[in-house]
Amino acid sequence: MLRLENCLIENGGFSLRANLTIARGSRVAVIGPSGAGKSTLIETLAGFRPLTKGAIHWNGSDLAGVEPGKRPVALLFQDGNLFPHLTVAQNVALGIHANLRLDQPQQAQMQAALVRVGLDSMADRKPADLSGGQQSRVALARVLVQGRDLLLLDEPFAALGPALKVEMLDLVGELVEETGATLLMVSHDPSDARRIANQVVLVADGCAHAPQPTTQLLDNPPPALKAYLG
Amino acid sequence: MADCAKPVSPRPGIGAAALVVALIFGTLTAVALRAEVGRGFGASDWAAVRFTLTQACLSAVLSVGLAIPVARALARRRFFGRRILITLLGAPFILPVIVAILGLLQVFGRAGWISSGLAMLGLEPVQIYGLHGVVLAHVFFNLPLATRLILQGWQEIPAERFRLAAQLGADSRAMWQLLERPMLTRIMPGALAVVFAICLSSFAVALTLGGGPRATTIELAIYQAFRFDFDLGRAALLSALQLVLTGTAALVALRVAAGEGFGTGLDRALQRWDGTGPIARLLDGMWIATAAIFLMLPLGAIVLSGLPGLTGLPVSVWAAALNSVLVAALSTVLLLLLALPMATAVALGRGGAIELAGILGLAASPLVIGTGLFIVIYPIADPFALALPVTALVNAVMALPFALRILVPRAQVVVGRYGRLALSLDMRGWSFVWRVLLPRMRPQIGFAAGLAAALSMGDLGVIALFADPEFATLPLQIYRLMGAYRMELASAAALLLLALSMAAFWILDRGGRWHAEA
Numbered sequence: 024m025l026r027l028e029n030c031l032i033e034n035g036g037f038s039l040r041a042n043l044t045i046a047r048g049s050r051v052a053v054i055g056p057s058g059a060g061k062s063t064l065i066e067t068l069a070g071f072r073p074l075t076k077g078a079i080h081w082n083g084s085d086l087a088g089v090e091p092g093k094r095p096v097a098l099l100f101q102d103g104n105l106f107p108h109l110t111v112a113q114n115v116a117l118g119i120h121a122n123l124r125l126d127q128p129q130q131a132q133m134q135a136a137l138v139r140v141g142l143d144s145m146a147d148r149k150p151a152d153l154s155g156g157q158q159s160r161v162a163l164a165r166v167l168v169q170g171r172d173l174l175l176l177d178e179p180f181a182a183l184g185p186a187l188k189v190e191m192l193d194l195v196g197e198l199v200e201e202t203g204a205t206l207l208m209v210s211h212d213p214s215d216a217r218r219i220a221n222q223v224v225l226v227a228d229g230c231a232h233a234p235q236p237t238t239q240l241l242d243n244p245p246p247a248l249k250a251y252l253g
Numbered sequence: 254m255a256d257c258a259k260p261v262s263p264r265p266g267i268g269a270a271a272l273v274v275a276l277i278f279g280t281l282t283a284v285a286l287r288a289e290v291g292r293g294f295g296a297s298d299w300a301a302v303r304f305t306l307t308q309a310c311l312s313a314v315l316s317v318g319l320a321i322p323v324a325r326a327l328a329r330r331r332f333f334g335r336r337i338l339i340t341l342l343g344a345p346f347i348l349p350v351i352v353a354i355l356g357l358l359q360v361f362g363r364a365g366w367i368s369s370g371l372a373m374l375g376l377e378p379v380q381i382y383g384l385h386g387v388v389l390a391h392v393f394f395n396l397p398l399a400t401r402l403i404l405q406g407w408q409e410i411p412a413e414r415f416r417l418a419a420q421l422g423a424d425s426r427a428m429w430q431l432l433e434r435p436m437l438t439r440i441m442p443g444a445l446a447v448v449f450a451i452c453l454s455s456f457a458v459a460l461t462l463g464g465g466p467r468a469t470t471i472e473l474a475i476y477q478a479f480r481f482d483f484d485l486g487r488a489a490l491l492s493a494l495q496l497v498l499t500g501t502a503a504l505v506a507l508r509v510a511a512g513e514g515f516g517t518g519l520d521r522a523l524q525r526w527d528g529t530g531p532i533a534r535l536l537d538g539m540w541i542a543t544a545a546i547f548l549m550l551p552l553g554a555i556v557l558s559g560l561p562g563l564t565g566l567p568v569s570v571w572a573a574a575l576n577s578v579l580v581a582a583l584s585t586v587l588l589l590l591l592a593l594p595m596a597t598a599v600a601l602g603r604g605g606a607i608e609l610a611g612i613l614g615l616a617a618s619p620l621v622i623g624t625g626l627f628i629v630i631y632p633i634a635d636p637f638a639l640a641l642p643v644t645a646l647v648n649a650v651m652a653l654p655f656a657l658r659i660l661v662p663r664a665q666v667v668v669g670r671y672g673r674l675a676l677s678l679d680m681r682g683w684s685f686v687w688r689v690l691l692p693r694m695r696p697q698i699g700f701a702a703g704l705a706a707a708l709s710m711g712d713l714g715v716i717a718l719f720a721d722p723e724f725a726t727l728p729l730q731i732y733r734l735m736g737a738y739r740m741e742l743a744s745a746a747a748l749l750l751l752a753l754s755m756a757a758f759w760i761l762d763r764g765g766r767w768h769a770e771a
Binding site for chain 1: 671675676679680683
């Protein structure tokens with residue numbers, strides 16, 4: 024269970040409050056107008072921004088002071104999720120061991136992840152040789168081997184075409200299903216939320232609201248969401 | 254705090270910067286303590302100050318003045334070979350001074366091509382030694398730099414402005430008033446200051462083409478006080494004076510300079526709608542051709558005169574060449590050991606003080622640091638025995654400002670783009686440096702290393718202070734051959750040095766870019 028307890032995040036003149044709980048295994052879409060603080064929320068969970076007030080707990084343990092790499096979090100950014108000078112296999116292997124020295128079972132684990140995302144034949148290629156969709160698959164293979172409890176997506180598929188994006192969202196859905204991870208996904212597209220998320224956290228007016236069932240919220244939007252959806 | 258988390262520590266960079274500061278200020282303190290202020294300056298010292306300032310002013314004004322029409326012509330003409338010519342304008346930066354001087358002597362010297370031509374017409378030969386020789390050599394080195402600086406100013410005028418001006422029917426004169434003159438008044442002070450500062454600490458040019466009471470720079474006076482009189486007190490006093498001058502000039506140059514002149518994108522040709530008349534075309538073509546001939550001729554002369562002697566070079570020249578390669582290699586390694594941690598620390602947001610430490614090398618002249626090191630080492634060990642490592646170290650510190658300008662922007666990009674991704678994968682310290690930072694910076698590291706190696710290979714400065722008669726680097730050996738009037742041998746050795754410098758630069762720069770992903 025992820026709990027944000029009376030959190031206040033400040034960044035220059037900008038501030039965001041959050042007081043909410045997300046059940047383990049949920050799939051949550053984080054939606055709201057641009058500039059409202061969706062990314063800020065994700066970055067704070069990942070440990071890149073400090074809390075001014077409050078606390079974040081994962082399964083009862085406080086995450087304060089835990090470095091980004093030590094958190095139970097796998098994160099995909101909007102872009103730049105792969106190192107262009109490393110091969111596909113190396114980029115995935117980073118999720119197991121940052122110094123890239125893998126033993127036999129770990130090698131097998133990396134291979135299995137590549138097979139799972141359908142890229143086992145591309146292990147020795149560099150990211151530049153892959154299509155946008157394939158690059159996303161590599162990043163997802165790494166998420167898979169990281170085996171973290173929380174998967175945070177900060178619109179990593181925003182640059183893909185509509186069909187590819189749907190394909191990636193479905194793959195993400197399958198992966199969290201298989202691993203039991205909890206998903207938090209930033210999106211500005213309500214149809215993404217309907218496709219993959221069972222809950223929605225609305226970020227608007229300086230506040231991250233408590234999660235609500237997706238269909239219910241999108242069908243009867245509160246004024247802030249209504250203004251955004253148009 | 255978690256938001257301060259960084260994939261690497263800035264501490265090694267802070268340490269490297271502290272080392273550089275300690276080296277420069279340590280040697281300066283040694284110089285200051287040793288300087289015999291009470292004795293004051295003699296007439297010859299004041300003459301050196303006057304000559305230093307005069308030649309630097311003349312060199313700056315001539316270089317920049319001539320660079321304006323050349324840059325203008327290059328900015329508005331497109332022709333076959335333009336790209337190569339602009340690349341070549343960057344070459345004098347890594348061209349060994351002694352090589353260029355030999356080339357200039359063969360063109361402009363007493364027995365040179367021009368004098369021979371004049372003799373056939375029954376005229377007196379031209380005189381290259383003295384003020385005009387020094388200024389000629391400085392213009393040779395700084396005209397290309399000034400051209401690149403000013404060309405950069407031209408390229409920075411947005412294409413839309415030219416389009417707008419053309420749409421309004423502006424002719425060449427209107428274009429000058431609307432766009433070009435304002436740009437030049439912005440760019441020129443910086444270009445003048447940069448060239449002035451460079452010429453202020455000119456040593457090798459003054460050593461070979463100057464000399465005598467009427468053509469001695471302060472750097473040369475330091476060398477003479479040291480070498481001929483072994484008067485450390487006077488050398489130190491002159492060093493202190495030189496330090497004040499170069500420090501002031503470097504500060505002014507940094508304050509007013511707009512760009513560094515070896516940026517990329519200079520080969521982009523702007524579409525222009527003015528200056529299409531036949532006279533404008535002819536004039537532009539003339540400026541470009543004259544500048545190209547002025548810059549290529551001395552190099553061509555070295556190649557022509559050096560080739561025949563290349564096979565019969567004596568062992569002493571090869572030994573000197575080996576020393577030069579060793580100095581260059583050691584200097585390059587030292588430079589990278591200093592510059593990479595410093596660039597990383599700057600990229601991590603520890604800018605200010607570290608960047609300042611990096612450009613100290615611009616303010617302190619190599620001969621001043623050399624003098625200080627000599628004073629420090631003299632009581633402990635035989636300075637002459639340490640000629641090689643000392644030369645390599647001073648060369649590395651001199652190359653540091655340029656290396657940082659190349660490395661810092663890239664380090665900032667790498668840390669900015671991949672720092673958080675690495676952190677989220679718990680990748681830090683050595684594995685970040687080894688797996689991400691160094692591979693991502695390889696082209697810039699290769700470029701910086703190539704510059705450092707070529708600069709060090711061609712350096713004729715500190716080595717002149719520290720070398721005993723048994724030891725020489727290739728530039729020093731060439732200077733000795735010139736002094737002994739063995740001009741053919743000197744030319745052949747100069748060709749070898751030119752080849753070594755260019756090869757060192759090319760190999761390192763290429764090595765950095767080889768198989769590098771975007």
